[in-house]
Amino acid sequence: MASDALQRKVSTLLSTSYTDASLAQAITILDTRFSNSEEARKRLQQDVQKDLIESDGQIILEFSKIADQLAQIGESISAMNSACTAMRTSVNAANKDIGPVISEAETLIKQKSDVEKKSAVLEAFKKQFVVPEEDLATLTSPADVDDRFFEALAKVKAVHADAKVLIVGDNHRAGMEVMDQCTKALNTAFQKLYKWIQKEFKSIALDDPRVAYGIRRALRVLSERPNLFQSCLDFFAESRQKVVVASFYDALTGSTTGGKTSATGSKPIELYAHDPLRYVGDMFAWLHSTILSEREALEILFISDEDDEFIMENGNPASKLANIQLWGKGFDANKALMTLVDKDLVSVCKPLKLRIEQVIASHDENTLAYKLHNLINFYRLTLAKFLATDSTVIATVQNLEKSALTRFEDVLRTHIKFISNSGQAVPEDLSPPEFLTTALGELKVLMTSYDTSLVPTGEREEDFGKILNVALDPYLEIVDKMGAEVKVPGRHIFSLNSFIAAKTVLEEFNFTEQRVGRIVEYIRNHGGYLITYIHTFFLLNSGLKPLLAALDSWDKESDTPLSSLPPFTPSTLSSTATKLDSFLPSAIMDAQSLLRQLQSPQLASAVVREAAEAFVEDFERVEEAIMVDKSFELGREVWPRTGEEARLLLALDS
Numbered sequence: 045m046a047s048d049a050l051q052r053k054v055s056t057l058l059s060t061s062y063t064d065a066s067l068a069q070a071i072t073i074l075d076t077r078f079s080n081s082e083e084a085r086k087r088l089q090q091d092v093q094k095d096l097i098e099s100d101g102q103i104i105l106e107f108s109k110i111a112d113q114l115a116q117i118g119e120s121i122s123a124m125n126s127a128c129t130a131m132r133t134s135v136n137a138a139n140k141d142i143g144p145v146i147s148e149a150e151t152l153i154k155q156k157s158d159v160e161k162k163s164a165v166l167e168a169f170k171k172q173f174v175v176p177e178e179d180l181a182t183l184t185s186p187a188d189v190d191d192r193f194f195e196a197l198a199k200v201k202a203v204h205a206d207a208k209v210l211i212v213g214d215n216h217r218a219g220m221e222v223m224d225q226c227t228k229a230l231n232t233a234f235q236k237l238y239k240w241i242q243k244e245f246k247s248i249a250l251d252d253p254r255v256a257y258g259i260r261r262a263l264r265v266l267s268e269r270p271n272l273f274q275s276c277l278d279f280f281a282e283s284r285q286k287v288v289v290a291s292f293y294d295a296l297t298g299s300t301t302g303g304k305t306s307a308t309g310s311k312p313i314e315l316y317a318h319d320p321l322r323y324v325g326d327m328f329a330w331l332h333s334t335i336l337s338e339r340e341a342l343e344i345l346f347i348s349d350e351d352d353e354f355i356m357e358n359g360n361p362a363s364k365l366a367n368i369q370l371w372g373k374g375f376d377a378n379k380a381l382m383t384l385v386d387k388d389l390v391s392v393c394k395p396l397k398l399r400i401e402q403v404i405a406s407h408d409e410n411t412l413a414y415k416l417h418n419l420i421n422f423y424r425l426t427l428a429k430f431l432a433t434d435s436t437v438i439a440t441v442q443n444l445e446k447s448a449l450t451r452f453e454d455v456l457r458t459h460i461k462f463i464s465n466s467g468q469a470v471p472e473d474l475s476p477p478e479f480l481t482t483a484l485g486e487l488k489v490l491m492t493s494y495d496t497s498l499v500p501t502g503e504r505e506e507d508f509g510k511i512l513n514v515a516l517d518p519y520l521e522i523v524d525k526m527g528a529e530v531k532v533p534g535r536h537i538f539s540l541n542s543f544i545a546a547k548t549v550l551e552e553f554n555f556t557e558q559r560v561g562r563i564v565e566y567i568r569n570h571g572g573y574l575i576t577y578i579h580t581f582f583l584l585n586s587g588l589k590p591l592l593a594a595l596d597s598w599d600k601e602s603d604t605p606l607s608s609l610p611p612f613t614p615s616t617l618s619s620t621a622t623k624l625d626s627f628l629p630s631a632i633m634d635a636q637s638l639l640r641q642l643q644s645p646q647l648a649s650a651v652v653r654e655a656a657e658a659f660v661e662d663f664e665r666v667e668e669a670i671m672v673d674k675s676f677e678l679g680r681e682v683w684p685r686t687g688e689e690a691r692l693l694l695a696l697d698s
Contacts, residue, residue: 183233189240189262193233197265200229237262238272245280260345267380277380281387288334289391295330320403321415327396328423331389335430335437339385379432386435393440400444410455411489414511417448418493425498453514460518470526474538474641476545477526483519484549490515491553504555512559516546533577533638536570541643543567571651574642578635578655583662585634586627587620591666605675617670617682624685628693632656656694663690 074088084091182196203226241262248259266273298312313330316322404416424441431438463479471477476484490511499507523542527535547563550556583589590611598609606612611620632652639648664687670676671683691697 180229183229183236186236189237189258193237194261194265197230197233197237200226200233234266234269234272237266238269238276241266241276242279245276245283263345277384278387281384281390284338284388285391288338288388289395291334292330292392292395296327320407320412321419324400324403324416325419327399328419331392331396331437332423332426334392335385335389335427338388339381339430342381342384342388382430382432382435386431386437390436393436397440397444401447404444404448404451408455410452410459410515411486413448413452413455414490414515415493417445417452418490418497420445420448421499422497456514456518460522463519464522468522468526470530470534470538474530474534474541475643476542477523480519480523480542480545483515484545487512487515488549488552491550491556494555495553501555505558508555509559512556516550516559520546533574534641536573536577537639537642540567540570540574540647541641543570544644544647567647571647574639574651575654575658578638578652579658581635581638582631582655582659586631586659586663587623588659588662588666591620592662595666595669606669606673607675612670614676614682621683621685628685628690631693632695653696656696660687660691660694660696663687 176199180196180200182192183200187193203222241259244259244262263273263276266276296313298315313323313326316326400416400420404413407413420441424438424445427441428438468477468479491508494504494508494511497504520542523539527539527542530538543563543566547560547567550560550563580589583592594609594611598604598606607614610616635652635655636648639651642648642651663685667683667685667687671680676682
């Protein structure tokens with residue numbers, strides 16, 4: 045067994061690797077602590093065990109010290125536990141004593157927070173919904189209207205608007221009280237503003253912007269109350285009417301209502317009463333100038349200081365209108381301005397209308413009546429740019445325009461009735477009758493006058509057509525009736541001369557194109573009758589008509605030869621050919637002599653040429669029938685002329 049143990053040790057030693065780090069470390073420790081002598085090697089185990097025993101003793105000694113310290117710590121912990129228990133007992137007792145105090149303190153803190161919130165709400169309510177007493181005093185005191193008044197009014201209006209929130213919410217009662225207070229203050233303020241504006245209107249200088257600034261601002265605010273605002277405008281218009289009508293009489297007579305000489309130094313309008321157009325034109329020129337002056341002056345009341353811009357309408361500078369947002373809701377500053385200008389001039393309408401109607405009624409010249417109508421129309425369109433279409437001034441001018449047109453039509457009807465009853469005779473030379481020449485001369489004057497009107501280009505044709513209905517058509521109807529009594533071709537020549545004269549006058553202007561087209565159609569119809577007449581003249585004088593009549597009744601498919609027809613016998617054809625030869629050389633001259641009274645050589649030549657063309661077609665038809673028919677052995681002997689020769693003799697190849 046000892047041998048086995050030794051072998052195991054030897055085997056263990058031999059199997060140990062010297063490169064093992066732990067073995068190398070152990071050997072190093074042994075080398076440093078023990079000497080490598082034989083005696084030491086023998087006592088190695090004993091020495092190691094001794095060291096171990098000493099080390100263990102030292103450890104035990106150290107642990108004993110730790111145990112003593114732990115014991116002290118345990119005692120300290122026990123003391124601390126006792127102190128904590130005592131403190132806990134004291135704290136519990138203190139909590140029982142101060143608990144109600146803490147609860148009461150928390151309640152007070154919460155109440156303080158609620159009071160602070162309510163105080164903030166109250167301050168906000170007072171600031172938002174309570175009008176200061178000094179502002180209410182400013183609105184209701186008899187003092188003048190100034191910046192403070194408008195500032196206070198703006199505050200009250202803001203509070204009044206905000207009070208609606210209270211009514212919609214849970215504070216209905218408070219909202220109603222605030223609104224009642226604001227409503228009373230606003231009513232009093234607007235009444236004060238209304239009275240102040242009326243007082244200022246009595247002494248206002250419209251041409252001084254500095255004076256009108258306050259009134260302009262006051263009017264802008266007062267426009268929120270339409271009744272008060274309109275009442276102010278009516279009051280202002282009444283005072284301005286007196287000034288304007290006095291100015292009108294001043295312009296008429298050259299002196300003021302007090303008998304003094306006019307300050308303008310211009311000649312009185314009534315000085316030109318003998319000249320109707322000048323007289324009426326001067327009155328309308330004064331009206332136009334006054335409207336512009338009045339509008340420019342009144343614009344001061346309806347424009348803001350610096351926010352407005354020029355508004356362009358149809359290329360013309362319109363009023364410098366106020367910023368609509370500065371006026372009452374829904375207020376149209378431009379409409380108010382035009383309405384006020386119209387009211388200022390209402391007092392002038394009656395004397396102006398009386399004088400112009402007197403001028404219209406006292407003259408029987410149709411051209412003068414129409415010139416007056418056209419003049420009035422010109423000013424109506426001009427004034428319509430500055431006044432509303434439903435204004436009194438525009439309505440007055442429209443009535444005057446209708447009166448002038450009615451007078452013009454009445455004069456024309458009377459004149460036309462006189463001509464119809466006077467038994468006019470057709471001139472021997474078939475020229476247009478004198479009354480038509482006169483009427484066309486007057487019509488040219490009317491068209492020249494109308495050409496200067498302001499009627500839009502697209503409306504001129506239809507508009508002036510109404511004038512042609514009374515100033516031209518009745519005369520042409522009389523011409524037609526007169527021509528019906530004349531034999532052909534004089535009937536058509538007379539009508540053509542009259543219609544051509546009318547066409548010549550009308551086509552000088554670009555607003556008569558449709559009427560010129562109708563007259564051209566009349567000319568074409570009468571020209572067609574003349575073509576038929578000349579064509580018949582050619583057939584009768586050439587001897588061709590019997591031949592054509594025979595051809596029309598002859599059946600080509602029958603066995604009846606053409607030469608058996610009486611007009612186509614060789615002897616008759618030879619006689620017709622001789623007659624034709626004597627007719628053709630002078631046919632054109634003879635035809636033109638029949639139309640010598642037609643005052644349009646171009647039309648006469650066209651009529652003869654058309655008739656000659658129709659005649660040549662008939663000639664060629666007869667020629668073809670003769671040449672084709674087999675009953676004629678030598679057709680060219682009995683009918684020597686060809687269609688080309690006939691065309692040459694009638695000058696149709698040129």
